Each structure stands twice: as C-alpha cells, then as structure tokens.
Amino acid sequence: xxxxxxxxxxxxxxxxxxxxxxxxxxxxxxxxxxxxxxxxxxxxxxxxxxxxxxxxxxxxxxxxxxxxxxxxxxxxxxxxxxxxxxxxxxxxxxxxxxxxxxxxxxxxxxxxxxxxxxxxxxxxxxxxxxxxxxxxxxxxxxxxxxxxxxxxxxxxxxxxxxxxxxxxxxxxxxxxxxxxxxxxxxxxxxxxxxxxxxxxxxxxxxxxxxxxxxxxxxxxxxxxxxxxxxxxxxxxxxxxxxxxxxxxxxxxxxxxxxxxxxxxxxxxxxxxxxxxxxxxxxxxxxxxxxxxxxxxxxxxxxxxxxxxxxxxxxxxxxxxxxxxxxxxxxxxxxxxxxxxxxxxxxxxxxxxxxxxxxxxxxxxxxxxxxxxxxxxxxxxxxxxxxxxxxxxxxxxxxxxxxxxxxxxxxxx
Amino acid sequence: xxxxxxxxxxxxxxxxxxxxxxxxxxxxxxxxxxxxxxxxxxxxxxxxxxxxxxxxxxxxxxxxxxxxxxxxxxxxxxxxxxxxxxxxxxxxxxxxxxxxxxxxxxxxxxxxxxxxxxxxxxxxxxxxxxxxxxxxxxxxxxxxxxxxxxxxxxxxxxxxxxxxxxxxxxxxxxxxxxxxxxxxxxxxxxxxxxxxxxxxxxxxxxxxxxxxxxxxxxxxxxxxxxxxxxxxxxxxxxxxxxxxxxxxxxxxxxxxxxxxxxxxxxxxxxxxxxxxxxxxxxxxxxxxxxxxxxxxxxxxxxxxxxxxxxxxxxxxxxxxxxxxxxxxxxxxxxxxxxxxxxxxxxxxxxxxxxxxxxxxxxxxxxxxxxxxxxxxxx
Numbered sequence: 001x002x003x004x005x006x007x008x009x010x011x012x013x014x015x016x017x018x019x020x021x022x023x024x025x026x027x028x029x030x031x032x033x034x035x036x037x038x039x040x041x042x043x044x045x046x047x048x049x050x051x052x053x054x055x056x057x058x059x060x061x062x063x064x065x066x067x068x069x070x071x072x073x074x075x076x077x078x079x080x081x082x083x084x085x086x087x088x089x090x091x092x093x094x095x096x097x098x099x100x101x102x103x104x105x106x107x108x109x110x111x112x113x114x115x116x117x118x119x120x121x122x123x124x125x126x127x128x129x130x131x132x133x134x135x136x137x138x139x140x141x142x143x144x145x146x147x148x149x150x151x152x153x154x155x156x157x158x159x160x161x162x163x164x165x166x167x168x169x170x171x172x173x174x175x176x177x178x179x180x181x182x183x184x185x186x187x188x189x190x191x192x193x194x195x196x197x198x199x200x201x202x203x204x205x206x207x208x209x210x211x212x213x214x215x216x217x218x219x220x221x222x223x224x225x226x227x228x229x230x231x232x233x234x235x236x237x238x239x240x241x242x243x244x245x246x247x248x249x250x251x252x253x254x255x256x257x258x259x260x261x262x263x264x265x266x267x268x269x270x271x272x273x274x275x276x277x278x279x280x281x282x283x284x285x286x287x288x289x290x291x292x293x294x295x296x297x298x299x300x301x302x303x304x305x306x307x308x309x310x311x312x313x314x315x316x317x318x319x320x321x322x323x324x325x326x327x328x329x330x331x332x333x334x335x336x337x338x339x340x341x342x343x344x345x346x347x348x349x350x351x352x353x354x355x356x357x358x359x360x361x362x363x364x365x366x367x368x369x370x371x372x373x374x375x376x377x378x379x380x381x382x383x384x385x386x387x388x389x390x391x392x393x394x395x396x397x398x399x400x401x402x403x404x405x406x407x408x409x410x411x412x
Numbered sequence: 413x414x415x416x417x418x419x420x421x422x423x424x425x426x427x428x429x430x431x432x433x434x435x436x437x438x439x440x441x442x443x444x445x446x447x448x449x450x451x452x453x454x455x456x457x458x459x460x461x462x463x464x465x466x467x468x469x470x471x472x473x474x475x476x477x478x479x480x481x482x483x484x485x486x487x488x489x490x491x492x493x494x495x496x497x498x499x500x501x502x503x504x505x506x507x508x509x510x511x512x513x514x515x516x517x518x519x520x521x522x523x524x525x526x527x528x529x530x531x532x533x534x535x536x537x538x539x540x541x542x543x544x545x546x547x548x549x550x551x552x553x554x555x556x557x558x559x560x561x562x563x564x565x566x567x568x569x570x571x572x573x574x575x576x577x578x579x580x581x582x583x584x585x586x587x588x589x590x591x592x593x594x595x596x597x598x599x600x601x602x603x604x605x606x607x608x609x610x611x612x613x614x615x616x617x618x619x620x621x622x623x624x625x626x627x628x629x630x631x632x633x634x635x636x637x638x639x640x641x642x643x644x645x646x647x648x649x650x651x652x653x654x655x656x657x658x659x660x661x662x663x664x665x666x667x668x669x670x671x672x673x674x675x676x677x678x679x680x681x682x683x684x685x686x687x688x689x690x691x692x693x694x695x696x697x698x699x700x701x702x703x704x705x706x707x708x709x710x711x712x713x714x715x716x717x718x719x720x721x722x723x724x725x726x727x728x729x730x731x732x733x734x735x736x737x738x739x740x741x742x743x744x745x746x747x748x749x750x751x752x753x754x755x756x757x758x759x760x761x762x763x764x765x766x767x768x769x770x771x772x773x774x775x776x777x778x779x780x781x782x783x784x785x786x787x788x789x790x
Contacts, residue, residue: 029460032467044455044749060746088701089745091725098699099725101745314509315502340502340510359466360500360512362747362777364455369499385747388499391774395747 030365030399031357037345038326038333039402040357040381042365046115046398052105053117058092060085060102061109061394064384066165066213066322067374072172074113074376078396079166079176080105084387107163108176108189113376115398121189122163122176165213165226165275165322165372169236175214175223182214182225195223195239206241208232213275217282220299224284226273229254231286231301245301246270247288260290260318262311267291275322279331279348287336289318294336294351307351315340322372327379327401335381341367343383343399357399358383368393446717448730448740451766451781453750458487458526458778463516469503471496471513472520472776475769476558477595477707477757481548481567485761486529487522489769489778490546490556491515493534497773518543519554519569524761526780532569545595545608545660545757549621555605557593562607564621575607575624584613584637587626593617595757599663599684606669606684608661614639614654616661616671616686630686631655632673645675647697652676660707660757664716664733672708672721679705679721679736692736700725707757712764720766726752728768728781743768747775 033039052059063084068077082104091099107122164177173192174185181196195214196207208227215224221236230252233242246252247270256269271290278284283304284297292311296304310319317339325348326333333354334346345355358367369392372384379401385393463470473495479488493515502510517531545557553572554565561576576590584591591612598605598621605621615637617629631637632655641654656675663669668689669682677696681689695704702724710733711718719731730740743752752768753775759767764783770776 029465049748049750055742055744055750058744091700095699097697098701099745100698101726341512356466359468360510361460361464361471362775363460364749366460368747391497391499393747 032355033405034345034355035405036407037355037405038379039405040399041402043115043380043398043400044364047111047117047396048115051117058101058103059105060089061396062104062107063369063387063392063394064372064396065163065386066167066176067372067382067384067396068166068168068174069374069376069382070168070172071170071377074378075118075168076111076113076374076376076382076396077166077168077174078109078111078384079163080107080109081162081387082107083162084392084394086387086392107178108166108174108185113378113380119188121185164211167213167215169216170218173216175216177211177214177225180208180210182208182211182223193239195234212273215276215278217278217299219282222299224276224278224299226276226286228252228273229256229270231273231276231284231297233299233301243301245297247295248306249297249301249303258290260314262292262314266293266306266308270295272318274317274320277323277325277334279325280329281331285323285325285334287320287323289321292319294320294323294334294346296351305351307346309336309344309346309353310338310340310342313338313340317371319344321370324373324375324381327375327377335373335375337370337373337383339370339386341370343367343370343373343381357381362393364397365399367397368395372396446732446734446739449711449718449764450740450784451742452784454526454780454782455749456526457780458522458528462528464528469512469514470516471500472778473515473518474771474773474776475756475778476542476544476771477546478759478767478769478778479546479548479554480759480761480767481552482550482762483548483552485524485763486548487524487759487761487767487778487780488546488548488554489520489522490543491518491520491776492543492771493518495773519546519556519565521567530568542592545593547595547597549598549605550600553598555596555598557590557596557607557610560590560592560612562590562593562596562605564605573622573624575605575619581612584609584615584631584639585629587617587629590617594657594659595661597661597663599667599669601667602684604684606661606663608658608671610659611657613637614641614656614658616658616669616682618684618686628686630682632680633691634682634686634688643675645699645703647677647699651678651691651693655680659705660709660722662708662710662719664710666716670708670710670719672705674703674706677704679708679719679731681736690736692731694721694723694729694731694738698723698725702754704729706755709758709760709766712760712762720758720760722755722758722768724754724756726755728755728758728766742781750779750781752777752779 062080062082066079085104092103106120109120110118167175172187176183184193211227213226223234223236225232270288274289275287286295295306313319319338322337324335325331334348336344341360343357344353369386371386374382381399384396473492476490496515503514518533520531521529547555556563560578564573580589582589593610594608596607603621618627659674660672667684671680680691704723706724707722709720719733721729726745727741728743754770754772756771757769766781
C-alpha cells in the first residue's frame with residue numbers, strides 16, 4: 001500500500017512538472033491502462049540470453065506448463081514439457097546434422113529474479129515414476145546429473161500426461177503435478193513425497209484422478225489440489241485426504257455434462273479446474289477453466305462468491321486457465337490468465353474485470369497460448385505460453401510492475 | 413582455363429564447409445581481412461500499436477519476404493493472410509470466438525521507426541497466392557513474386573506490369589512465363605529486373621523493368637538450365653551443375669548478381685550479363701530441411717563489403733562479399749527477441765540495419781537488427 005502511494009506520488013509529480021509522460025510507452029503497448037489499475041512494462045532482457053539460452057546455446061523450452069515463485073527469494077520455477085518440442089525444432093537432439101538447435105530444457109528449470117539460469121532437473125529416475133514416455137528417456141550421468149536424452153512423446157500426448165502446474169512452498173520445496181501424480185521435491189530435485197497412482201488414472205476415491213495443481217497452504221499445513229471437478233485437501237505431511245468439494249461447495253458430480261455452457265444459468269459443477277490460488281487472508285480461488293469462471297471459497301470449502309471472466313469467449317481452454325494474486329499487502333488484484341491471450345485484472349473483492357494485458361502474438365508483451373501465471377514479491381508478473389499441438393509460444397515473459405495509475409489519470 | 417579456375421573455387425568452397433565449430437577453429441588461424449559488423453535486435457520494432465496493438469486484432473500470416481525502399485528506408489513485408497491457423501483467426505468467426513485475430517493485409521509498409529504506414533492486398537483468386545518475394549526498386553515501385561508471376565505495383569498498390577501467367581508454367585528454357593518465381597529485383601544501371609525462377613524452374617531470367625520484354629536467361633554456372641537434372645540434395649562431393657530452387661537474388665551496385673541456390677546450400681555469383689564469376693557453399697554439410705542459403709542480401713556500405721545469407725536453420729551468416737568466406741553469424745531458433753523461427757529472407761536499409769522475415773507455420777515475426785559496428789558504414 002505504501003509502495004502504491006509512492007508510485008502515485010511519483011507519477012503525479014511527473015505530470016505536474018511536465019516531465020516523463022505518466023504511462024511508460026511500452027506499457028501503453030501491452031495494456032490499456034485504467035485509472036487505479038496496475039501498470040506493467042515488459043522486461044526485455046528476461047530470461048538472460050546467455051549460456052544454454054544464448055546465441056551459442058541450444059536450449060529451448062518445451063511448452064510452459066506452470067510457473068511458481070519461491071516466496072523466500074523470488075526465484076522463478078518453471079515446469080516445462082520437453083516432449084512438446086516439435087520435430088523440426090529439436091534438431092540438436094535427434095538430428096544433429098540438420099541444425100545446431102535445439103535441445104529441450106530439463107522439465108523443471110530455476111531462474112533468479114534477474115533471469116539468470118540457476119539449475120534444471122527432472123525426468124524419470126529411480127525411486128519414482130516420472131511417467132511420460134516411460135523410464136530411461138532422460139539420461140543421467142554417473143553422478144546423477146541430468147544428461148539430455150530423447151524427448152518422450154512427439155504427438156498424441158494426453159493432456160494429463162506430462163508436466164502440469166508447479167508451486168513452491170514456504171520451506172522451499174517444489175510441488176509438481178506430473179501425469180496424475182503429485183510429486184514433492186527438495187530444491188535440488190530429490191523426491192520427498194509422491195501422492196497418486198504413478199500416472200494411472202485412479203480407480204478409487206481418495207486420490208486425485210487428473211490433478212492439475214498442488215499448493216501447500218502454510219497456515220494449516222494443508223495441500224490443496226485442483227482435480228477435474230473438485231478441490232481436494234490433503235494433510236501436508238502425511239498426504240492423508242481431509243476433505244473434498246465441488247462447485248459452490250457441493251458434492252462433485254462426475255456425471256455432469258462436460259459441454260461448455262457460456263450463456264444462461266451458472267453451471268452447478270466445475271468443468272476442468274486448471275489451477276488454484278490461496279490469498280494471504282485464506283481464501284481459495286479456483287480456476288474453473290471451461291466455465292470461464294472463478295469461484296472463491298474459505299479453506300474449509302465454504303463457498304463465498306463467483307465471477308465470470310469474458311464468459312462469452314469460446315477459446316477451447318477457456319478464459320480462466322491460471323491465476324495469481326497481486327503482491328500488495330491487501331492483495332487488491334486477482335490476475336487471471338486466459339487462453340485467449342489476455343491477462344485480465346480483476347478486483348479481488350468484487351471479481352469485476354478492471355483491465356487487461358496483452359493480446360495474441362509473438363512480440364514482447366504479446367502472448368501465444370497463454371497458460372501460466374505467477375507474481376513475485378515485487379508485484380512483477382511472469383507469464384508462460386503453452387503449445388497447443390499446432391504451434392508454440394513457449395516463452396516465459398516477465399512483466400515489471402510499474403505502480404498504480406492515479407485514479408484520475410487516463411492513458412494515451 | 414575455366415575448368416582450373418573452377419577447381420580452385422571448389423577447393424575454396426570445400427574449405428568453407430562444415431559446422432560452426434569448424435568455422436571458429438578456422439577463424440582462429442586465419443585473421444579475416446574484413447571484420448564482420450555486429451548487430452543488436454531492436455525488440456520494440458515494429459511498434460505494436462493501432463491494428464497491431466492491444467486493442468487491434470491484426471496478425472501477420474507467414475512472411476514471405478521483406479524489403480527496404482531505397483528512396484526512403486521504409487520497410488515492406490509480403491505476408492500470407494491465408495496462412496492464419498484456426499487457432500489464430502478467432503475474430504473471423506461468426507460469432508467471434510475471441511477478440512483476436514484477423515489477418516493483416518498482405519503487403520505492409522512500415523517506416524524506419526517501426527510505425528505502420530499502410531497495407532494493401534488480400535488473398536484470393538485474383539492476383540497472387542503463395543506470396544513469396546518482395547523488393548522495392550530505385551523509383552519506389554514494389555515488385556511482388558509468387559504464383560507463376562511477377563507483379564510491379566506503385567507504392568499505393570496500383571498494378572503497373574505483369575510478367576508471367578498464373579495458368580502457364582514454362583520450362584526453364586522458355587522465354588515466356590515464370591515457374592513460381594521467388595524474387596524479382598531491379599538493377600538501376602540497366603533498368604532490368606532480375607528474377608530467381610524458382611520453385612519450378614532452375615534459372616535466372618531477366619526482363620526490361622518497364623516493358624517486361626525478355627532479355628536473357630541462364631542456369632547454374634551461366635550454362636543452359638536443364639530441368640531433367642535430379643532434385644536431390646547432396647551435401648558433399650562435386651558441386652551440382654544445376655540450380656536447385658534459386659530462392660532469392662540480389663544485385664550489387666557494381667553489377668554482380670548473387671543467387672541463393674537453396675537446395676544446394678550455395679551462393680553463385682554472376683555478372684549482369686549472366687557470365688559466371690564464382691560460387692561458395694555455406695555450411696554445406698548442415699542438412700537443415702529448408703537449407704542454409706535461403707535468402708541473400710548485400711550490405712549498403714559504400715563498397716558493399718558484406719553478403720548476408722539467411723539460413724532456414726535460423727542463422728543469418730555474414731560473408732565477406734569479396735572472398736565469400738563466412739566471417740560472422742547471428743540468430744538462433746526461438747521465440748524471444750533476436751531469435752527466429754524459420755528465417756526466410758532479409759533486407760538491409762541505408763544505415764546498415766538488417767530486417768528479417770520468418771515464414772514458418774509458427775512464430776511469425778519481422779524483426780530489426782540494428783547495425784552496431786564493424787568496418788565503417790558509409
């Protein structure tokens with residue numbers, strides 16, 4: 001809050017003295033600035049084009065499945081899907097004689113806030129079953145270090161097969177959903193916990209069926225999991241299921257139609273929950289993706305409210321595929337990533353859409369198959385792009401938070 | 413005599429083969445006489461404003477080619493509106509599935525600063541399909557090449573001249589018609605248009621730039637083209653005696669004609685009368701599906717010291733125009749600024765800045781690489 005006031009003061013001063021125009025030019029290019037709304041600018045040098053990612057390097061991301069921020073140090077953790085790199089892009093892997101680029105990065109990649117590559121790990125190894133493509137696809141040397149191997153599946157990937165969302169808990173542990181299982185790793189990639197049936201779809205209740213995201217809520221040490229038509233809550237240590245709820249806090253009904261209903265009465269069931277976010281004040285935000293809807297609950301599953309987001313949009317994955325809360329102490333804004341390549345800015349209190357960032361495209365500040373979202377402690381947004389089977393995007397972009405636009409200001 | 417010169421050239425060609433690490437090893441031993449300039453991407457070019465901005469809904473199709481107007485340094489792109497994919501043209505549907513996108517016009521003009529100036533041309537049965545080459549001549553006329561024809565337009569899109577006939581595909585030795593020409597460029601001193609022809613034919617063909625009257629044609633080494641030659645890529649051994657998709661063409665101020673012999677990973681150089689001068693392979697051993705020599709443009713410094721060769725492996729290689737040796741390279745595959753997906757063509761403005769176009773099914777961008785330093789830019 002203090003930070004926001006400071007920015008307003010700076011902006012107001014700039015206007016008064018006739019200095020820099022209020023809205024940075026690049027911000028004007030990536031968003032329609034609204035009074036009282038947050039202002040962003042693309043960080044054109046994130047991640048750093050050096051080493052594996054530089055001109056002489058040959059690493060490139062697979063589809064970006066999820067992004068998470070380590071709350072302890074603002075490091076950025078990216079879950080990628082190496083198997084989605086197209087056959088004419090992975091020459092360095094499969095056909096070195098055809099070109100010097102590219103190799104898919106390891107599935108899990110860590111950067112610092114400045115965009116410097118820190119480490120990467122993941123893939124099948126002893127002790128757990130990183131499913132996609134089976135064992136031995138990614139290779140490790142004698143010391144257990146990752147050696148790039150073949151990609152796993154080139155096509156026909158089931159949507160749940162492979163890497164999904166990632167989160168980092170208050171202890172620095174990494175929670176990754178991969179092929180219907182929830183895997184907890186140490187920062188260095190050592191497997192600590194596995195919940196779920198090793199890639200198979202569970203045939204009994206009490207385990208996730210097609211989980212998409214797992215988030216540990218520190219205050220109760222509970223793990224919140226988004227799973228198809230329900231939210232599941234597990235004990236954070238023991239992995240024991242504690243409670244389950246569906247839309248409006250009702251009992252989930254798997255027999256409900258999965259047809260998308262984008263007009264008329266609000267659907268009574270979730271339709272493919274893709275992500276969760278939990279606020280500092282303990283509210284659980286559920287991305288009800290194919291209903292173009294956000295629902296809000298208390299941690300005990302009590303329904304509080306809902307908001308549709310551009311409900312009439314028919315983009316297949318929906319307008320609510322991932323969410324993140326703003327970094328101010330009151331978490332005034334809920335950022336919602338839509339597969340129509342907009343990050344919509346919602347007033348967290350009213351769930352009204354008050355602004356939008358981005359559009360479809362490959363230039364900086366544009367998005368292509370927008371799929372993932374995270375916010376760091378400074379309020380900067382990280383946005384990740386999927387690969388939809390036809391085409392990529394496959395970037396992680398950093399949008400720098402430049403402050404709150406004054407209530408009376410109007411962008412150019 | 414001619415044969416022995418050829419032998420020397422072949423040796424030079426072989427010496428310049430190989431992957432990039434070989435090149436680095438070479439350059440450590442042999443100090444290049446001409447230092448390659450360096451470039452930095454301008455990530456804010458072109459400006460994503462107006463129809464291309466957050467409230468706009470225009471999107472490029474694949475970009476066949478890019479050109480600079482020598483009279484004012486404006487940048488022209490020739491795009492393929494029909495190539496927007498079903499996951500991109502949501503705003504064309506009725507009802508709209510999303511607020512973006514619709515295809516931009518086919519021919520787009522930007523100024524130096526990246527401001528959009530105008531666009532014209534659509535897609536359809538009339539004049540062009542499979543938009544491929546664009547150039548702007550010394551009088552500011554716009555030359556488009558595509559489906560069996562070359563079209564000359566005014567800046568505002570008025571058709572002035574048509575060479576070729578969409579319905580007629582000639583063989584490489586016919587003087588009438590074109591076989592999917594890839595690029596047409598005008599040489600000011602003779603007011604002739606030089607056409608790389610093309611995907612079907614294997615020749616260079618020259619016409620009068622005003623009347624469209626046939627002047628001359630030639631194949632690889634300046635010989636008679638032979639359409640019966642095999643369409644097989646070879647990455648080593650004796651140089652192929654025929655062009656294999658002459659895919660781009662450039663003419664220097666001193667009247668040398670540079671032909672991007674795509675399927676052969678080769679550049680051949682001619683006098684404007686068609687007599688053969690020299691050739692080089694460019695990383696011949698790299699088997700990139702769309703080849704290492706796909707676009708060719710000449711630097712704009714007084715002596716035009718550099719030849720820029722666009723490779724479909726997303727490297728833009730810098731050659732010493734005199735020796736045809738590779739002395740630098742920039743670019744790699746990727747979606748971030750300065751990276752490219754299926755580099756296709758390049759163009760150079762009067763300040764030495766390079767513009768690139770990508771023509772893949774994905775990652776379509778035009779980008780500007782700002783000339784930084786090297787041998788002086790006059």
